[in-house]
Amino acid sequence: MPVATKLSEIVALRIEDKQQHAKRSIFSTCMLLIGNHILPLFGKMVRILVGGQNVQTCLFRKLDEGLSPKTVKVILIVLKTVTHFGVKNQTMEYRQIDIKFPTERNKHSIDILSRSYQRHIMEYVQSHLTFKNLGIYYV
Incomplete structure (x- = not known):
């Protein structure tokens, strides 16, 4: 396994690995989340800097931008699978990612x-x- 220095490189390795084993619908969903959210937020980060506080701040920003809590949680799940893949393949150091979601957000009324x-x-x-x-x- 080549040594990756940025999270985007670990994501590319994970995509290559996951594409062979995942259902097409799940893979497509993961690709959308990676392309629209994970890479723009964390792709250029050095692999050792992806930690809890960075993730917490970015995910709260996504909630403030109007993403649903469920979507933000799925983004976190995909990010965790990427980091676990990086740790498992020794391309990244283990960093605990503990996120505290707010229990209640302002509800948007729909006319x-x-x-x-x-x-x-x-x-x-x-x-x-x-x-x-x-x-x-x-x-």
């Missing part, structure tokens, strides 16, 4: 359409049917 307004929109879409609003009509 919903009234039945009459929804009916009004559907009538408009039906009378002005285009490819663009076809998706609205059939939802």
Whole structure:
């Protein structure tokens, strides 16, 4: 196993290993999380600097940006599997990652359409049917 100096290099080794054994749907989900969240946050970090406080700060930022707590927890799970892979293959030193999630976050209220307004929109879409609003009509 080659020696990796950055987390992005360990991620690349993990992807190569995981691709052979994972279900396609799980692998695709992991790839999305890695590409959209883990690499932008931690990819350039030196392998020994990925620790609890760095991770805690970055994940709280993701929560503040509007990601759901479940998504943030899955990001943490994928990050932990990458670091465990690095430790197992001796490309990274072991660092405990203990994250404390807040028990309650501010709930975002969602405005919903009234039945009459929804009916009004559907009538408009039906009378002005285009490819663009076809998706609205059939939802």
